[in-house]
Amino acid sequence: MPTVQGYLQQRNVACKEYQHSPACTAIARTEALVRMHSVDPLDVVKVLLLKAGRFRNKWYLAIIPAGRRLSMNTASQSIGRECRLATEREIRKMFPWCSLGCLPALGGLLRIPQYIDPDVCQRQVIIFSAGEPAHSVEVSLDELINVEPDVAVKALCRVAL
Template sequence: MPAKKLKDFLESRGAKYVSIQHSPAFTASEIAASAHVTGRDFAKTVVVKMGDDLAMVVLPANRKIMLSELRDMIDEDIDLATEDEFQERFPDCELGAMPPFGNLYGLPVYVERSLADEQEIAFSAGTHHEIILMAFDDYADLVQPTVMEFATA
């Protein structure tokens, strides 16, 4: 079952999505392969520190975040957050399986442009054995992320 907060939010907004169960997997590329989703459509969620605050960075599983690019664009000191720094922020999610809905957890969301160019987005649903697949435009309407280019192949 997806994270309760996510499921309640999607259902309250009448969002169209497909829930896909898969064998337990822990890295974005493993999850994408297990669920038969391309790496460019599967979104990995990375939590970063921006000064004293946290933010969510979302990029395709087959790309790597370029923190220096993101720092330059946002003009803020950015570092990867440790699990200890963010795990209590996501009480209904398994560690490392946070859905890219920072708006549900009080975090701004930055999405890599190449992901925004895809028709669909797939992402962990709060567990290591389920993903959600939905239209990217629907995701963007629900989350209102900032779209930028900050990843490399």
């Protein structure tokens, strides 16, 4: 499996790399990045693996702001199929090279269609895990959307009150 940096380099997508204290949740990653590198916390995204279908499984990545919560109802409506979060066991089986909580926002690398929440699209850059707890990358969102093969912008989060 190619590395996140290798995948981006093959597609001529510039990335900035960050080393930080180990973090396997989006909130902990955001806190570490803000503390160590003074990044804008709104640039950090959470990457979730969704499973749709009971018998013919279909997988999707959901990319949402790190500080927001996924709405399964909203995500299911946007995708057009009933979805659930993948289990840790399913994630380990599909991506043994990737630490839990550290999926990169690269559907092309993972060979999975990806849905990006519109709130993420308000950012010029996004920061996400590079597959391991102490390593993240920052990329231009426009560049990423242009090179990724199967991307759709759809609502995934609860509506803020």
